[in-house]
Amino acid sequence: MDWKPDFSSETPLYIQIKDFITNKISLGEWAVGTKIPSQRALAELFNVNRSTVVSALNDLMAEGLLEGNTKGGTKVINNTWNLLAASPPPDWSSYVQAGTYYPNQPAIQHINRAEFQEGIIRLGTGELSPDLLPSEQMKQIFEKLSAKPFSLGYEEPKGNRHLREQVVEYLRDLHIQTSPSNILIVSGALQGLQLISMGLLPRGASILLEKPSYLYSVHVFQSNAMKLIGVPMDVEGIQTSLISRYKKGYNASLLYTIPSFHNPTGCLMPESRRQELMKVCADEGLPIIEDDVYRELWFDDPPPLPLKARDPNALVLYLGSLSKSLSPGLRIGWVVAPEPVIERLADIKMQFDYGSSSLSQRAAAEWMESGLYQQHVTQIREHLKRKRDLTLQLLNTYFLGIATWSVPSGGFYIWIRLTVDVPMQMLFDRAYKAGILLNPGSIYDRNAGSFLRISYAYAKMHELEWGISKLADLVKEISISAV
Amino acid sequence: MDWKPDFSSETPLYIQIKDFITNKISLGEWAVGTKIPSQRALAELFNVNRSTVVSALNDLMAEGLLEGNTKGGTKVINNTWNLLAASPPPDWSSYVQAGTYYPNQPAIQHINRAEFQEGIIRLGTGELSPDLLPSEQMKQIFEKLSAKPFSLGYEEPKGNRHLREQVVEYLRDLHIQTSPSNILIVSGALQGLQLISMGLLPRGASILLEKPSYLYSVHVFQSNAMKLIGVPMDVEGIQTSLISRYKKGYNASLLYTIPSFHNPTGCLMPESRRQELMKVCADEGLPIIEDDVYRELWFDDPPPLPLKARDPNALVLYLGSLSKSLSPGLRIGWVVAPEPVIERLADIKMQFDYGSSSLSQRAAAEWMESGLYQQHVTQIREHLKRKRDLTLQLLNTYFLGIATWSVPSGGFYIWIRLTVDVPMQMLFDRAYKAGILLNPGSIYDRNAGSFLRISYAYAKMHELEWGISKLADLVKEISISAV
Missing domain, CATH: 3.90.1150.10 (Aspartate Aminotransferase, domain 1)
Structure with a gap:
């Protein structure tokens, strides 16, 4: 809220505030059922004494627009029109509570x-x-984009073809051999997880993961009624000796891991642990989501090869992204997986958002193709x-x-x-x-x-x-x- | 698949094809469980006779990599490594079928x-x-973007502030009075629907809509175990006289409508029908999703004002977009709704994809602010x-x-x-x-x-x-x- 009362006006401050709130209610911006900010917060926002706010709110309560209680704060209970309708207006707060997706912590x-x-x-x-963030170099990218014929239509379901080809080249350097048909461009790795959650797993499925893990901070899986089962880490990463037991105990469907520069611990899984992890998961037939978005950010030596680079049995769904190394604002990441998986995820993405921003995809392709990305x-x-x-x-x-x-x-x-x-x-x-x-x-x-x-x-x-x-x-x- | 056999090579075509497929299997691109394209399709792809494909596939079956049956086509059943592992590799096809999200029709x-x-x-x-699509004007937009300090970080949860201000201005011309805090920028109106489906409705909820409707062509609501209940249309749009009965009969939570240039019928709801619709929904306490993405595309006269322009009771969740009138590739739309709703949807969007492309949002703001959008x-x-x-x-x-x-x-x-x-x-x-x-x-x-x-x-x-x-x-x- 940017509004402030006009301190030079002859209208008393509390009347100005009252009018402002009445307006917000009557426009439906603060719909019936909305809990308005606390007196203290309003006083801060408006730069006035709390008593001024209290006067305004008291008037609005007297007029039947607001209702206050000592515990739960002040709520909008009426607007100036709703008495005309046969039914009360929708109580949006109850809608907000009814949704299946978990709110953020x-x-x-x-x-x-x-x-x-x-x-x-x-x-x-x-x-x-x-x-x-490379705002200067971004201007070079704009120039490159301007110099080419530029279409602003929808892209193919799996994403812009040229970008996928660039990603294939890029992955080759990481010893991941794949082809454009095995790649889905997503709006950041997080969306890749969302698609995996909705596209590949039944309700009630269990996912093993490092404990602690970034994945606990979002509700991608929990909102689809899935469970996260944390496996303890040591300095080398997830404790592979525990995986069989956890897999059986929880009938786990997948294992999620961030082997390179783990979020939040910073841990780098060494080569030997990677081999153990691939071995135990192959033995257990347990697929892996490898979240590799921090890989490029090494200081002295590159990390060991990705799990996906040693994956003849197609155990690994691989997630990469430009968000951490180039620009989060581009919202460009990729999933690498067997074709039926990519096709399934692409089909859902088409129903989700009809593909990622064409502008971002083309800019990303330019970054990669021009070599500016590696320089950066x-x-x-x-x-x-x-x-x-x-x-x-x-x-x-x-x-x-x-x-x-x-x-x-x-x-x-x-x-x-x-x-x-x-x-x-x-x-x-x-x-x-x-x-x-x-x-x-x-x-x-x-x-x-x-x-x-x-x-x-x-x-x-x-x-x-x-x-x-x-x-x-x-x-x-x-x-x-x-x- | 871009690969074609080398017709000038001395290696027989069927061997080249066999090697190609073996490679795809061993890289995990065609994972175990993948149903490969039909003989006919492969023959077309490779530009060879079907008998050449059959020879290659027969060899691969003999080697135990593929299994064919008369009905269901040919499947990958082994790769060259999986005999080393104690468990069979994951059957990705069964994962694909387990996911909760409905596939496209x-x-x-x-x-x-x-x-x-x-x-x-x-x-x-x-x-x-x-x-x-305005590819030439887009170059002007690139120039404008280049001339300004440009950040490529994440945007605020509700979307780029400047874009939301532009949307407020734009909506004012449609007689919708709102503020930036009541707007959520989304990656196209379809994502707005996705967020509403996950954020505001319980499993099992019913949604009324025009029959036919675009909404039947995606599974935004059905994938969350919700039901679409079609209400018949006449030449003026949804038959408002039926809404009360349908609302009660199906205990409907929401009504979805495209009042202006309906998809797929092209129908334009006249002023009188809009008033009736608002009246009956107010009487029933039935919230509305107004999908208004075609509004700008009128030929002789602008359509009647949006439902949202006459919404003192905050019944209407309003969806707008640049996809139909400017560029689908930008993937920029907006939801206008009461603050608690917008906050809920923004919170989910942060868990979905961390916000829409910053590049697209800033380009969209330039289009709107410069007046180029209206010209276009x-x-x-x-x-x-x-x-x-x-x-x-x-x-x-x-x-x-x-x-x-x-x-x-x-x-x-x-x-x-x-x-x-x-x-x-x-x-x-x-x-x-x-x-x-x-x-x-x-x-x-x-x-x-x-x-x-x-x-x-x-x-x-x-x-x-x-x-x-x-x-x-x-x-x-x-x-x-x-x-």
């Missing part, structure tokens, strides 16, 4: 909103900082490495003795465990008040209450410096006051 | 594939022909009107006496009823052989077996001329031979 909803607040330091955000990634590796080094140094300076952490060899994340007693919600709130946004570990594993996912990708160098030192202060403050 | 799958065949005349396709739409109206006129003239020339049809005052579609006895599948197949792709009416209403959706939007003028005359010939041929 409250912590994530909070984060999603707070990310767009100006000036906030985002210490957990899993994306490249805006200054690392090389630079990003250096930048990220410098940011990782700084962050580790800051952790050593400020967090020694109050936390332990992993040292990632690529990707975005450091998985920090606080070794002093700090209620995470309190830390989150205090940090937020101080202008720092955190990603608590519990988003990725309900039992990881003492962990944080720190990302060195998004915040700028000076933000990392200030933010991490400030965060250490807060941890110390809270842990002392808790004693 | 076979007719639509056929159409989706055939649309990308070169030279085919698409008489049913619901999109602007490539020469009507004005031109499109003229072009489309000329194509409609030509098509009506062709129908009068060739179809008088064998069909009746509607005369649309906007949009893309003419709904044709064949009055002679023609099995539609046969007509579809014969037309396809002659190079014409049709959209049979049964896609939009199971009982509309004698109807066709003709679109004058996609085919070029000379394609319309040849295609419609040829189609009339085929109808006459088939109907005579059927007697």
Whole structure:
């Protein structure tokens, strides 16, 4: 809401606010059933005293438009027209609750909103900082696009042919041999997961995954009545010795893994563990989703070959993306899988959104074909490495003795465990008040209450410096006051 | 598949084909369980005699890689590695069948594939022909984008702020008063429907809609175990006198309607019917999804105001899009709804695909802000009107006496009823052989077996001329031979 009362007007502030709210209700923007923001929040939004808000709300309650209670806040119960209709207007809140798709966790909803607040330091955000996004090179891409005949129609169900050919070339360097017909272009790897969830699995299916895992932070599978079964990790990744037991115990249909620069732990699965994983999954006939979106972001050496590069039995559904290494805003990723799987997923995608943005697909193809993508990634590796080094140094300076952490060899994340007693919600709130946004570990594993996912990708160098030192202060403050 | 055998090689053709297929199997592109194309199809693909294909397949069966039967075609049953593993490789076909999302109707799958065949005349396709897409103006948009600071990060959950402001301005001209917080940017109106289906309705819910309707051609609601309940139309649109009865009889949760230039009938709901519809839905407390994606494509006069422009009780969830009037490839549409609804849908969209392409959103905002969009739409109206006129003239020339049809005052579609006895599948197949792709009416209403959706939007003028005359010939041929 951008509106503010006019402080120079002769109309009293509370009347202006009352009129504003009445208008929002009568336009249906705040429909009957809507819970309006708290008095405190409104006072902040409008830049007025809380008592001014209270006066406005009292009037609106007296007029029968709002209803307040001490606990649940204030709700819209009427608008100026609805008395004319034979039925009450639809109670949208009940519709909102009836939907089958799970809402985001409250912590994530909070984060999603707070990310767009100006000036906030985002210490957990899993994306490249805006200054690392190639906006200058993007102009070259626009020029290249302008120079070619350009159609803006729908693309083929599996995605733009030229882009799929580029992806095939790209995958060849990773020792994945495939063809355009085995590739589906998706709007980011997350959409690939969504399609797999709806296209390949029955309700009630179980999916094995690393614990903690990014996948716990979305409801792609749970919203289709599927269960996530976390398998413990060690420093080399998912514990392969446990997989047979878990597979049998939960009758698992799939295993989801992020072998390279795992989200949130930063863990890199070494060659030997990859071989073990492929062996046990082949023995069990357990298909794998390999989420490989961080692969390109290595610092010293490239990670071992993907699981998909050693997959004669077609166990692996492979997910790649440009979101982490080039631009999340393009929303371009890919699924590599056997043809019947790709055809099934493409068929659903046509019913979902009729394919990904043609503009984005063509821009992505230009990035890959021109070599600008590889150039860019090389630079990003250096930048990220410098940011990782700084962050580790800051952790050593400020967090020694109050936390332990992993040292990632690529990707975005450091998985920090606080070794002093700090209620995470309190830390989150205090940090937020101080202008720092955190990603608590519990988003990725309900039992990881003492962990944080720190990302060195998004915040700028000076933000990392200030933010991490400030965060250490807060941890110390809270842990002392808790004693 | 682009591969063809090398006809100048000394290696016999059937060996080349055998090697090609073995390779596809061993790479896992044709995984175990895959049904491979028919002998006939392979012969066509490879440009060889069917007997050559049979020799190759016989060898592969003898080697235990394929298994054929007289009915179900030929399947991959082994690859060269899978005998090493303790378990058989995953049977992906069974995964494909287990998924909860409905596949497209076979007719639509056929159409989706055939649309990308070169030279085919698409008489049913619901999109602007490539020469009507503004590829030249798009270059101006690229220039405008290049001139501004350009971020390629994720956008806000509800979509790019600037685009939402442009949409608010645009909607104001349609007498819809709203604000950016009441708008969600989606990847086309179809995604808006998907989000509504998952976000607002329980499994088992019933949705009223016009019969026939575009909505029958996708499985957005059915895949979430919801039912579509068709309400008969007359020349003014959905029969409002029936709505109360249907609502009660089926305990309907929502009504879906396309009041302006209905898909597939082309029907325009007049002002009086719109008022009746709003009245009955207000009386019944029945919310409406207004799909208004064809609104801009009027020929002589703009359609009556949207339902959403007369919606004080917030009954209406409004869907708009640039796909039909500007470019389907941008994949940009919007939902307008009360705030709690928009917040719910935005939250799900974040779990679906993390928002629509930033590139597309920024390009769309430029189109709208620069005035180029309105200029373009004005031109499109003229072009489309000329194509409609030509098509009506062709129908009068060739179809008088064998069909009746509607005369649309906007949009893309003419709904044709064949009055002679023609099995539609046969007509579809014969037309396809002659190079014409049709959209049979049964896609939009199971009982509309004698109807066709003709679109004058996609085919070029000379394609319309040849295609419609040829189609009339085929109808006459088939109907005579059927007697």
